[in-house]
Amino acid sequence: MTSKCSGCGCSLPEGYKPCYGDNKHQKIEKPSRHQGMRTYRLMDNPEERRFADAWEKNNGNLLAHILDDRYYQGGHSPEPSDRDCLVAATTIQWLGTPVGRAFLFELGYIKKGQNDG
Numbered sequence: 382m383t384s385k386c387s388g389c390g391c392s393l394p395e396g397y398k399p400c401y402g403d404n405k406h407q408k409i410e411k412p413s414r415h416q417g418m419r420t421y422r423l424m425d426n427p428e429e430r431r432f433a434d435a436w437e438k439n440n441g442n443l444l445a446h447i448l449d450d451r452y453y454q455g456g457h458s459p460e461p462s463d464r465d466c467l468v469a470a471t472t473i474q475w476l477g478t479p480v481g482r483a484f485l486f487e488l489g490y491i492k493k494g495q496n497d498g
């Protein structure tokens with residue numbers, strides 16, 4: 382299926398963004414299953430982004446293994462549901478918020494460099 386590009390008027394293949402300025406038609410990335418609910422916050426909150434990016438980047442099968450012990454017993458942990466992924470990613474991102482960081486601080490965690498001096 383195609384639609385008309387609002388930038389150049391060409392026949393835009395499905396899954397591509399319309400062009401604008403010097404930006405050519407870019408493929409629309411499929412959202413990762415390991416992104417939380419409030420990704421709009423990541424633009425203005427670098428610590429939330431750090432937590433969210435680290436979780437998304439390092440996840441692999443981590444969540445599956447956290448939620449189900451079969452992997453540790455030599456088996457195969459089932460795929461987490463979309464809801465499992467959403468809850469985990471949202472919670473990890475929350476740890477990067479001021480409230481989340483205060484939570485970690487109360488438990489004795491201090492970001493490297495913050496306890497110097």
Ligand SMILES: [Zn+2]
Pocket residue numbers: 386387388389390391399400406
């Ligand atoms: Zn175009």
